[in-house]
Amino acid sequence: MKLDLQNIPRRKNLSKEDFLREYFIPKKPVIIEDITETWPAYRKWDFDYFREKAGDIVVPLYDGKPAKGKQSSHGVAMKVPFKKYIDILHKGPTDLRMFFFNLLQNCPDLVSDFKYPDLGVKFFKKLPVLFVGGEGAKVVMHYDMDLANNFHFNFIGEKKVILYPPDQTRFLYKVPYSIVSMEIIDMDDPDFEKYPALAKAKGFEARLRHGDALYIPSRWWHFIKYETPSLSLTLRSLPKSPKKIAEVLKNLLFVRNYDNLMRKLRGQEWIDYKNRVAIKRSNRNVGIEE
16 A cells, blocks of 8 residues: 555746746645756755855754654754764765755855745745755654745755645644654655555655755645755745734744643653544544544
8 A cells, every 4th residue: 555646746937927826826736847947056056065165064963763751852963064964964874854054044155046936926035944864864744833835946866755735634643732743654654554544645746856846835744755865945935814824823832832841741641642642533534433
């Protein structure tokens, strides 16, 4: 048995009008293959370039181990200079990842290497961020807490992406008081006997290669596997509707803080409770009662 996934459409020469009508307004993902070809980053961005431009900057790295007990759900595994992390990537498979590396704050000169594409979308220009990962690293299935529309530009390596729209949430074992699926589930090789609801979920997948630009609509779930050491840039367009802004504030001010507080107070008991609820809810949606 496999996940029910269809290919994300690929487009070239996609006009602003067609993007808005066919993808942005109806909230459908798309890969634009040629949008980065005129950017300096398309030619220049490789690991040697970043070793030269940002090698001495100390960066936090995160591993793929689920948080346990009273550990923070976003705990840093280690901090090293960027050039040392690049050395780690070249040595072989590693689950160490670097995310939300803000170019504007850390390497403002590199902002001139890319352009904000003219797609009829207003971008939040204070947060151009890099995501880097080693071969085999995986990002747990989640959606973004700020409900941004994400434009994900891949420049180094290859990665596998799985997306699900919000209406499939009921099958994805969403953990209460969070924006993630159960961390123990490997969406690259799911156990359908333990998590049967996943077989009902209908999603999308793609392999991102050099220059590919993936549009991920607001509140869409995404899982990522780094097939090779990879580096990508994400540009964000924040929600405007009052309903979504209210949800963002709830996520940032209540959900995250409440979950962190309960982790500190109850530790592993809280994590186990949330996982039991996630399993019960998703299984119930496919007619399985405990």
